[in-house]
Amino acid sequence: MIKHFLKAQISAQLTILIFVLSCNGQSPTNPPDNSIGVLKTSPVGKPKLIKTQGSNQYANLYCGLTDKEGNLWFGTSGEGVYRYNGKLFTQFTTKEGLNSNAVYCILQDKKGNIWFGTSEGLCRYNGEAIISIPIIGNFMPLIGNNDYYNATSKKNTVWSMFQDKKGNIWLGTGDGVYCYDGKNFSRFLDNPAVINKNNLHLRMVDCIFEDKNGIIWFASGMPPGEEGICRYDGKNIVSFKPKNEGWFRKIIEDQDGNLLLATRIHGVLSCNLSAGDISMESFFSYPQPKELLNNSLTTILKDKAGNIWMASDYGEFLGDTLGGVWCYKQSSKSGEKAFTKITVKEVFFMQEDMVGNIWLGTRNTGLYRYDGKTLTNFSE
Numbered sequence: 071m072i073k074h075f076l077k078a079q080i081s082a083q084l085t086i087l088i089f090v091l092s093c094n095g096q097s098p099t100n101p102p103d104n105s106i107g108v109l110k111t112s113p114v115g116k117p118k119l120i121k122t123q124g125s126n127q128y129a130n131l132y133c134g135l136t137d138k139e140g141n142l143w144f145g146t147s148g149e150g151v152y153r154y155n156g157k158l159f160t161q162f163t164t165k166e167g168l169n170s171n172a173v174y175c176i177l178q179d180k181k182g183n184i185w186f187g188t189s190e191g192l193c194r195y196n197g198e199a200i201i202s203i204p205i206i207g208n209f210m211p212l213i214g215n216n217d218y219y220n221a222t223s224k225k226n227t228v229w230s231m232f233q234d235k236k237g238n239i240w241l242g243t244g245d246g247v248y249c250y251d252g253k254n255f256s257r258f259l260d261n262p263a264v265i266n267k268n269n270l271h272l273r274m275v276d277c278i279f280e281d282k283n284g285i286i287w288f289a290s291g292m293p294p295g296e297e298g299i300c301r302y303d304g305k306n307i308v309s310f311k312p313k314n315e316g317w318f319r320k321i322i323e324d325q326d327g328n329l330l331l332a333t334r335i336h337g338v339l340s341c342n343l344s345a346g347d348i349s350m351e352s353f354f355s356y357p358q359p360k361e362l363l364n365n366s367l368t369t370i371l372k373d374k375a376g377n378i379w380m381a382s383d384y385g386e387f388l389g390d391t392l393g394g395v396w397c398y399k400q401s402s403k404s405g406e407k408a409f410t411k412i413t414v415k416e417v418f419f420m421q422e423d424m425v426g427n428i429w430l431g432t433r434n435t436g437l438y439r440y441d442g443k444t445l446t447n448f449s450e
Contacts, residue, residue: 113166115158119437119449123149123163123171131431134421135176135184142423143184145173146435151186159448167200169193177231179239187228187241205241205248205255232278234286242275247288265306270297279321281329281343289318289331299331299341301348312339312353320369325376330356332370337362338380359396359409366393371420371428375399379428380409385416395420395430395440413438413445 125148133145142154150163150171163171169190177185184195185203192203205226230242239250240258247258259266272288274295279287290297290309296316298309317334324330329341331353338356345352358367363384371379377399384393395417396409415438419431430438430445437449 113160113162115155115160117158119144119152119154119159119435120161121149121435121450122161125149125171125435127434129435130418130433131435131437132419133173133175134419134429134431135178136421136423137178137184138182140424142421142429143176144421144429144431144437145176145186147172147174149435151176152437154448162195162200167193167202169202174227174229175231175242177233177239179233180237185231185239187231187243189227191226192228192241205243229291230275230278232280234280235284240278240286242272242278242288244273247272247275247278259307263305264302268297268307268309270300270307270309272297272300276319277321279323279329281323282327283343287321287329289321291317291319292334310348310350310353312336312350315339319367322370322372324372324378330370330372330378332367332380334367335364337364337367338370357398359411361392361411362396363392368418369420371422373422373428374426379420381417381420381430383416383418383433385432386414393417412440 125146129146129148131144132147135143137143140156144152144154146152148171150161150168151173153160153162162168168186168188169192170188172189173186174189175187179185182197186193186195192205194201194203227244228241232240234240237252241248241250245257248255249258258264259270259272272290274291274293275288276291277289279289281287286302288300288302290300298311298316299318300307300309313336315333315336318331319334320332322330324340328343331339331341333339336355337358340354340356341348342352342354358380362380362382366382366384368381368383370381373379377397379395379397381395382393384390391414393416394414395412397412398409413430415430415436416433417430418433421429423429426442428440430440432438435449436447439446439448
């Protein structure tokens with residue numbers, strides 16, 4: 071089962087003053103603000119998420135976003151993007167201007183533009199057209215003879231995006247991390263001002279996060295990543311591998327401002343930020359569901375009420391009931407963290423909407439909504 075899971079997992083995934091100074095290591099490239107996109111008329115909406123691109127059973131709902139107007143956006147590993155306005159789903163694919171139907175991250179910037187990171191680079195939607203945004207020429211991998219790049223992944227895949235408090239956009243790509251300051255793109259680690267004693271490459275970053283102190287964190291993901299949890303303080307970038315874990319999937323903050331980290335092998339770890347200086351002693355195991363299997367944790371979520379959600383990719387689809395989604399409610403009076411199991415479905419992605427519903431993305435491009443009582447299917 072582990073081999074089956076890992077195969078499916080990899081298939082699915084392939085399926086600032088200081089910060090500005092950190093983002094000027096490449097020749098500037100200005101995105102074409104006035105370029106004409108393919109999208110001319112909005113596709114017809116449908117009451118459920120309908121697949122049209124012939125994706126296989128391992129394809130999943132990979133990422134999402136609740137925009138400023140309350141619309142929900144869902145990126146998939148083979149069906150493009152769906153937008154849900156509360157009544158209908160509208161699908162956007164390469165026909166509407168996406169570089170690829172494999173969409174691994176979605177971001178709304180401070181101006182309201184929607185950015186899509188795909189297996190073929192970066193796109194931006196301004197409300198009227200989807201425009202392909204070149205970063206710097208063609209992506210070139212930082213390593214040579216590697217099956218990951220040669221056989222199973224595109225060199226220019228954008229895996230993660232994040233906009234920091236000063237407005238800079240960070241991109242985790244197959245070519246390392248890039249920064250966009252509103253005018254120019256640059257490769258982060260090419261800046262000689264960044265002290266990189268660990269010789270990190272940041273080739274495969276699953277998540278980028280800014281903590282309450284303005285520190286930027288990178289969750290290094292699957293090969294050729296596996297560089298652990300990386301911390302950039304505006305000058306130094308360092309890597310930590312608590313429990314010798316190199317593969318991290320998600321970073322969030324709990325109610326106390328400490329980091330919660332989703333790992334590949336060891337479930338959820340926490341990082342205590344209150345001490346200031348971070349060391350290996352700052353990382354601890356975090357309570358989690360007893361049924362949660364090693365290698366199965368896919369993502370974590372903190373909702374508006376502070377409740378912690380954990381999702382597993384072992385589940386109903388693989389013929390067992392060991393996976394699914396659990397929730398720990400912060401209002402629990404028990405001294406022990408008690409997790410309530412919500413579903414046994416294979417869940418890869420979770421998102422909260424404006425009214426507190428939790429949306430769950432599964433294998434076979436499935437989408438479900440949990441309103442606190444009922445799980446409702448929103449996909450064919």
